[in-house]
Each structure stands twice: as C-alpha cells, then as structure tokens.
Amino acid sequence: xxxxxxxxxxxxxxxxxxxxxxxxxxxxxxxxxxxxxxxxxxxxxxxxxxxxxxxxxxxxxxxxxxxxxxxxxxxxxxxxxxxxxxxxxxxxxxxxxxxxxxxxxxxxxxxxxxxxxxxxxxxxxxxxxxxxxxxxxxxxxxxxxxxxxxxxxxxxxxxxxxxxxxxxxxxxxxxxxxxxxxxxxxxxxxxxxxxxxxxxxxxxxxxxxxxxxxxxxxxxxxxxxxxxxxxxxxxxxxxxxxxxxxxxxxxxxxxxxxxxxxxxxxxxxxxxxxxxxxxxxxxxxxxxxxxxxxxxxxxxxxxxxxxxxxxxxxxxxxxxxxxxxxxxxxxxxxxxxxxxxxxxxxxxxxxxxxxxxxxxxxxxxxxxxxxxxxxxxxxxxxxxxxxxxxxxxxxxxxxxxxxxxxxxxxxxxxxxxxxxxxxxxxxxxxxxxxxxxxxxxxxxxxxxxxxxxxxxxxxxxxxxxxxxxxxxxxxxxxxxxxxxxxxxxxxxxxxxxxxxxxxxxxxxxxxxxxxxxxxxxxxxxxxxxxxxxxxxxxxxxxxxxxxxxxxxxxxx
Amino acid sequence: xxxxxxxxxxxxxxxxxxxxxxxxxxxxxxxxxxxxxxxxxxxxxxxxxxxxxxxxxxxxxxxxxxxxxxxxxxxxxxxxxxxxxxxxxxxxxxxxxxxxxxxxxxxxxxxxxxxxxxxxxxxxxxxxxxxxxxxxxxxxxxxxxxxxxxxxxxxxxxxxxxxxxxxxxxxxxxxxxxxxxxxxxxxxx
Numbered sequence: 105x106x107x108x109x110x111x112x113x114x115x116x117x118x119x120x121x122x123x124x125x126x127x128x129x130x131x132x133x134x135x136x137x138x139x140x141x142x143x144x145x146x147x148x149x150x151x152x153x154x155x156x157x158x159x160x161x162x163x164x165x166x167x168x169x170x171x172x173x174x175x176x177x178x179x180x181x182x183x184x185x186x187x188x189x190x191x192x193x194x195x196x197x198x199x200x201x202x203x204x205x206x207x208x209x210x211x212x213x214x215x216x217x218x219x220x221x222x223x224x225x226x227x228x229x230x231x232x233x234x235x236x237x238x239x240x241x242x243x244x245x246x247x248x249x250x251x252x253x254x255x256x257x258x259x260x261x262x263x264x265x266x267x268x269x270x271x272x273x274x275x276x277x278x279x280x281x282x283x284x285x286x287x288x289x290x291x292x293x294x295x296x297x298x299x300x301x302x303x304x305x306x307x308x309x310x311x312x313x314x315x316x317x318x319x320x321x322x323x324x325x326x327x328x329x330x331x332x333x334x335x336x337x338x339x340x341x342x343x344x345x346x347x348x349x350x351x352x353x354x355x356x357x358x359x360x361x362x363x364x365x366x367x368x369x370x371x372x373x374x375x376x377x378x379x380x381x382x383x384x385x386x387x388x389x390x391x392x393x394x395x396x397x398x399x400x401x402x403x404x405x406x407x408x409x410x411x412x413x414x415x416x417x418x419x420x421x422x423x424x425x426x427x428x429x430x431x432x433x434x435x436x437x438x439x440x441x442x443x444x445x446x447x448x449x450x451x452x453x454x455x456x457x458x459x460x461x462x463x464x465x466x467x468x469x470x471x472x473x474x475x476x477x478x479x480x481x482x483x484x485x486x487x488x489x490x491x492x493x494x495x496x497x498x499x500x501x502x503x504x505x506x507x508x509x510x511x512x513x514x515x516x517x518x519x520x521x522x523x524x525x526x527x528x529x530x531x532x533x534x535x536x537x538x539x540x541x542x543x544x545x546x547x548x549x550x551x552x553x554x555x556x557x558x559x560x561x562x563x564x565x566x567x568x569x570x571x572x573x574x575x576x577x578x579x580x581x582x583x584x585x586x587x588x589x590x591x592x593x594x595x596x597x598x599x600x601x602x603x604x605x606x607x608x609x610x611x612x613x614x615x616x617x618x619x620x621x622x623x624x625x626x627x628x629x630x631x632x633x634x635x636x637x638x639x640x641x642x643x644x645x646x647x648x649x650x651x652x653x654x655x656x657x658x659x660x
Numbered sequence: 661x662x663x664x665x666x667x668x669x670x671x672x673x674x675x676x677x678x679x680x681x682x683x684x685x686x687x688x689x690x691x692x693x694x695x696x697x698x699x700x701x702x703x704x705x706x707x708x709x710x711x712x713x714x715x716x717x718x719x720x721x722x723x724x725x726x727x728x729x730x731x732x733x734x735x736x737x738x739x740x741x742x743x744x745x746x747x748x749x750x751x752x753x754x755x756x757x758x759x760x761x762x763x764x765x766x767x768x769x770x771x772x773x774x775x776x777x778x779x780x781x782x783x784x785x786x787x788x789x790x791x792x793x794x795x796x797x798x799x800x801x802x803x804x805x806x807x808x809x810x811x812x813x814x815x816x817x818x819x820x821x822x823x824x825x826x827x828x829x830x831x832x833x834x835x836x837x838x839x840x841x842x843x844x845x846x847x848x849x
Contacts, residue, residue: 160794163801171805177795253805301784302777326810579828647824656828 151294152305159286160248161270162313164262164277166322167357167540171253173262173277175270178249179231181222185215187241194239198222201233213241225249250277256366258325260382261359261485261538264367275382276316276538278486283542286313317540319355324348327647328360332622335640336362339605339627345384345517346640348648349619351525351610354534354545356483357618357648359384386487388514389604389623392589393633395510396456397559398523400448402463402471404555409462411445411558421454423505428457431588445562449570451586453509460508468507469496474550475523476533477515483536484543491515510589511598521621523550524585524608527563528616531556564613575609575638577646579656583616584609584641586633591626602626607637611645612657620645690740 135143164173181202188194191213199206202223212220223230224247231244250265263275272281289310294303332344348358361383365375381387403409417440419433430436430453447455460468472478477491492514494503506512518536526533531551537543551559563583566572571586587606590598606623610616622637622644630636662670679687806812 160798170808171801174798174802174805176798176802251802253802254809255806255811257809257811296777301780302773303780304783323810326814330814650825 157289
C-alpha cells in the first residue's frame with residue numbers, strides 16, 4: 105500500500121501533463137492550421153496594406169529626341185471640411201496662394217463632406233507654401249501632371265490627357281495610350297503600429313510607360329505652324345493645315361493645323377471643339393485642281409497619252425447638261441492646243457475633263473482606288489476618315505466631268521499628300537505614319553516608275569512655267585500642283601465666294617525628299633492656291649530642306 | 661617478484677581499500693538499513709557489502725513459511741552507490757548548449773526581424789529617393805525641352821538680331837578661292 109501511493113501520484117501527474125500537452129497541442133493545431141487563414145487575414149487587415157505603385161506615363165519625343173510631352177510631379181491641395189475650424193480665415197489665407205477666389209474656396213470649405221479638392225495639379229512650390237501654412241483640415245498630395253514643354257507646338261497632333269490617371273483622350277496621347285501608360289505595380293507592405301514599414305510581403309513592380317518617338321521634327325513642325333499662322337492672318341482665312349511627308353518612308357515630318365494653342369492651358373482657353381481637330385486626318389474636302397494629277401496618271405498609265413500628247417481645247421466643255429469652264433475663260437482664245445503637260449501646268453479644267461473622257465470611268469475609278477482615296481490609310485492617329493467617292497454604278501453621266509477637276513469627290517489632306525508621295529517615290533505608295541516604332545507601314549505600287557517620273561517632270565513644268573511659280577525654291581527643282589476648290593454648300597451646290605486654296609508639291613523634283621501639302625480654308629483677301637498656298641509651300645519646304653541638310657539641285 | 665612501481669601501486673591500492681572513518685560510518689548505515697528491511701530475515705554482516713561501487717546482490721534465502729506468505733512480489737534489485745563527484749564540465753557544457761539553443765531559437769529570429777525591418781526601412785528610403793530623383797529628372801527634362809523649344813530659340817535669335825537666311829550660300833572649293841557667296845546678313849544690324 106505504501107509503495108502504490110507515489111506511483112499513483114506520478115501517474116496522476118503524468119496524466120495531467122499529457123492532458124495539458126494534448127490541450128496545448130490541440131490549441132496549437134487549431135491556431136496554426138484550422139484558424140490560420142482567418143487569423144492571418146485578420147492580422148493582415150491590421151498590419152498589411154496594399155500599395156498601388158504608379159507607373160509613370162511615358163514621354164512623347166520628336167524624331168531627334170526632343171521631349172514634346174512628359175509627366176512631372178505636381179501638388180494637389182484638398183480639404184476635409186469637417187476638420188477646418190475657421191473656413192472664412194482659411195479661405196482668406198489660401199486664396200492668394202492658390203490663385204482661386206476667396207468665395208469659391210469658402211464654398212468648398214463649408215461643404216458638408218469629408219473631402220474636397222481646392223486646387224489640382226498645381227506647381228510643387230505652391231504645394232510647399234500650403235504645407236508651410238499648416239492649416240487645420242488642409243492637405244497636400246502629390247500627383248503626376250502631363251506637361252507639354254514646347255508649349256504651343258503640335259497641339260492637335262499630340263492631343264491631351266484627362267481624368268485622374270491622366271489617360272489619353274485625344275490625338276497621339278489617345279492613340280498610344282496603352283504604350284504610354286505602362287502597367288501599375290502593387291506591393292503588400294507590413295507596417296508597425298506607428299506606421300513604420302516592417303516588411304514587403306509581395307511586390308509586383310510597376311512597368312513605366314514607354315517613350316513614343318515620333319517621325320515629327322519639332323523644328324519643321326514649328327516652322328510649318330508659324331507659316332500657316334501667318335498665312336491665315338494675311339489672307340484672313342478660317343483655318344489652314346499642312347503636312348510635310350518623307351515619301352520614301354511614309355514618315356510625316358510635320359502635321360500642322362491652325363489655330364495653334366498651348367495644350368498646357370487648353371482647358372482654360374477658349375479653343376473650340378472644331379479647332380482641336382486635326383483636320384489633316386479627320387476632315388475631308390473637295391481637292392479641286394490638285395486632283396488633276398490623278399486623271400493624268402490614269403491616262404499615262406493606260407498608255408492613252410504621253411506628256412506631249414496634244415489636245416485642242418475650247419474655253420469650256422459640255423458633258424450632258426454640265427458645262428465646265430476654264431478658270432479665266434475671258435482671257436483665253438476661243439480654241440487652243442495644249443499638251444498633257446500644259447494641261448497640268450496651266451491647270452486647265454477643260455483639258456482635265458477631256459483627259460477624263462479619254463480615260464473613262466472604269467480606269468479613273470481604278471486609279472482613284474489605287475491611290476487610296478476611297479479608304480482609310482490606317483495612319484496611327486485616332487479619328488481618321490476615308491475619302492468620299494460616289495460608287496461607280498451610281499455615277500451620273502456628268503460625274504466624269506466633275507471628278508477629273510476634283511469636284512464630286514472628297515479626300516482628306518493626308519490622302520492627297522500620300523498620293524503625291526507615291527508619285528515622288530517612283531510610284532510606290534508608302535503608308536503615312538507618325539511613330540517611328542510600334543508601326544509597320546505597308547507599301548504598294550500605284551504607278552509604274554516611268555509614269556511616276558513623267559508626272560514629276562510634268563509637275564516641275566507647273567512650278568517652273570505654270571500656276572505654281574510662287575512655289576519655287578532657290579537652288580531646288582520643285583514639282584507641284586496648285587488647287588482652288590469651291591466649297592460645297594448645304595444645297596449640294598457650290599459657294600461662289602468660299603474656296604479652299606491648296607498647293608501640293610515635292611522637292612527636289614528629280615529625287616524628292618519631301619512632299620508638302622498646304623491647304624487654306626476660306627481665304628478672304630485672295631482665293632487662288634497659286635497665291636495663297638504656293639508661297640507657304642516654298643517657305644515650309646525651303647526650311648525643311650535646310651533642316652534635313654538636303655543639298656540643292658543645282659551647284660554653281 | 662613485482663617491480664617497485666608495481667609494489668607502490670599495490671600498496672596504494674590496499675591503502676585505498678582501507679575504509680576511512682566516514683566510509684565505515686556509511687557502511688554501518690547501509691548495513692543497518694539492510695538489516696532493518698523486512699525482506700531480509702536475518703542480519704547480514706556489513707562486511708558482505710564492502711567494496712567501492714560494488715553492487716550488492718543478496719544471497720538467495722530460503723524463505724520461511726511465514727515469510728513466503730508475506731512475500732508476494734518479486735524482490736526489486738537494489739543498487740547501492742556511493743557519492744559521485746559532480747561532473748562540472750559536463751554540466752557547464754549542457755548549460756551552454758541549452759543557452760545557445762535558446763539563443764538560436766529566440767534571439768536569432770528577433771535579430772533577423774530587426775535586420776529585416778532595418779533593410780525595409782532603408783529600402784523605403786531609397787525608393788522615396790528614387791521617386792524624388794525621377795521627379796526631379798522629369799522636371800529638369802521638361803525645363804530643358806522648354807528652353808530649347810523652337811519658339812524660344814526664335815525669340816532669342818531675334819533678340820540677338822539674327823534673321824532667317826534669305827538665300828542659299830555657296831562655298832567655292834577651288835584651290836585659290838574659298839569664300840562664301842550669296843546674301844549675308846550681319847547679326848545685330
């Protein structure tokens with residue numbers, strides 16, 4: 105009996121120990137395995153925060169690496185009106201710093217809410233000033249702001265951004281939004297109770313937006329816009345646009361529109377919706393005489409004529425019930441003989457209609473389609489429209505009298521410059537494009553090399569001895585065509601006093617490096633393309649030749 | 661005949677076998693304990709249990725009928741030991757090992773966490789610095805771009821009296837003459 109007692113005690117103790125250990129083990133198992141996910145979630149909710157790592161938006165640069173659009177840090181000032189002790193005084197203090205009226209600030213500070221922006225994306229220095237004031241309920245945060253450091257340069261082309269994340273909403277900012285935006289990252293960070301960062305649980309780094317390098321040359325773009333602005337002022341035009349194209353590659357060196365405005369301040373400016381459009385891509389117009397090249401090309405390509413084929417022409421020509429007159433019929437003899445080259449050089453309407461009749465509807469339509477006037481060229485710019493041509497089966501008998509002189513058909517400035525680019529590029533049409541990367545431009549032959557050379561020669565005569573004399577550039581041979589098109593009115597007819605003056609040409613004519621189109625909408629003091637657009641062409645092309653270092657056609 | 665060394669060792673051995681007074685007292689206590697145990701019917705001379713660290717196994721006894729009645733369990737083996745000298749070195753080793761183990765289990769994670777937190781803090785600071793530098797870089801790039809924008813250059817050029825060239829300039833590359841020709845405009849006039 106006396107020996108059993110200690111053993112029993114020992115057994116009892118061991119039993120308790122085993123039960124305790126079992127309970128401990130069970131609890132541990134519960135905590136570590138069964139309840140682990142819920143507990144982990146609870147703990148994470150208290151200490152782990154998910155931080156979004158913003159991806160800086162990529163830059164837009166010109167072909168020489170000059171920054172045209174960049175994102176930089178700015179300050180945004182906001183308030184928690186519930187914590188603003190004295191709204192009146194706070195508004196009084198903040199108004200001069202933020203440049204906002206006291207009344208506006210007071211209404212925001214008196215709002216019944218917990219958050220209200222007072223100023224967004226202001227200069228960092230302003231943010232520092234507000235921080236230094238240390239006002240109750242006023243906070244300053246950091247935000248990326250899109251900046252266009254060149255100011256008023258290519259605003260319609262670059263477009264702009266909007267929204268909280270600075271997403272592209274127009275122009276190239278929209279076109280390349282995915283490339284520019286990058287991918288935001290995410291990090292799960294553990295913080296201590298006092299907010300110190302303790303550990304990073306997971307990290308998905310942000311991928312910054314990529315830089316988009318354009319084919320645009322900032323200097324040529326500036327000069328083009330400057331010249332256009334001058335032209336618009338000089339001829340009191342509604343607006344103007346110009347495109348400078350490198351025909352061998354399809355690269356667009358400049359694409360300018362008026363009016364020019366500073367995108368940095370566009371929100372506060374009074375620029376109308378229409379003026380923000382890039383009319384070179386989004387607007388179509390009847391090309392007028394610049395379209396005569398197409399009918400000449402069709403005739404040459406079909407072998408119906410040579411540049412020296414002569415036509416006996418009157419002052420007008422009647423096709424069914426439509427009579428087409430020469431532009432200045434009263435100064436012309438009753439009949440005259442013109443070669444195909446002279447028809448282009450003197451921009452003869454009657455001659456163009458005769459050529460059209462020779463070519464016929466089918467060949468003419470084929471040529472128009474081959475040049476790409478009836479479809480979008482697929483330029484890397486949003487909102488491109490295609491041209492407009494009545495379907496061949498719906499042509500009237502008189503249509504063949506209109507289309508050769510650039511009426512009854514609508515094209516975009518981009519389509520027209522691309523077509524002349526094909527002539528400049530030995531008959532191969534290169535897809536025009538604006539970015540040096542992300543685009544694989546297509547190319548297709550439109551004309552034979554021989555016909556392209558003939559057309560260049562004929563267009564050289566137009567500048568040397570024809571209507572395009574004011575497009576001449578000292579030292580360089582220029583080939584080009586003037587155009588003066590009446591604008592279509594709402595009734596389907598034509599305004600007698602509203603014109604689109606244009607000139608499209610290439611230089612040097614023997615081996616073109618540049619094709620430049622200038623269109624001026626509704627010039628008032630003068631309406632002929634030869635006087636309005638041709639000199640602008642000479643200025644723009646002359647400047648671009650110097651910038652690109654293209655040697656003169658002639659040496660001394 | 662043993663060698664002197666062997667003799668000396670044997671003397672020492674015998675001397676060592678001679679019990680000390682304390683040992684004698686211990687033996688007496690053991691004998692008294694043994695004799696008082698009810699499992700042993702008669703006193704066993706203490707001399708039976710002499711010897712250092714000897715294991716005492718009692719001689720087999722023939723139990724009396726009364727004892728046989730009482731004896732229901734097999735006798736446990738008893739081990740009689742003398743006091744050992746404590747092994748302080750081993751104890752120290754164990755204590756140090758345990759301490760190191762505890763240190764490894766408790767202190768090391770704390771230190772690792774501290775180091776991690778320190779690194780995280782440094783990482784956070786560096787990321788902040790990187791952000792600031794990137795922002796500064798963007799700001800400076802924008803400034804540079806603005807300063808070399810065509811309109812500003814044109815304005816600066818006009819201020820200096822420069823005008824766009826009105827005509828082409830040709831350079832004669834002949835051996836005797838290397839002078840520019842064409843219209844020249846002198847800046848500032």
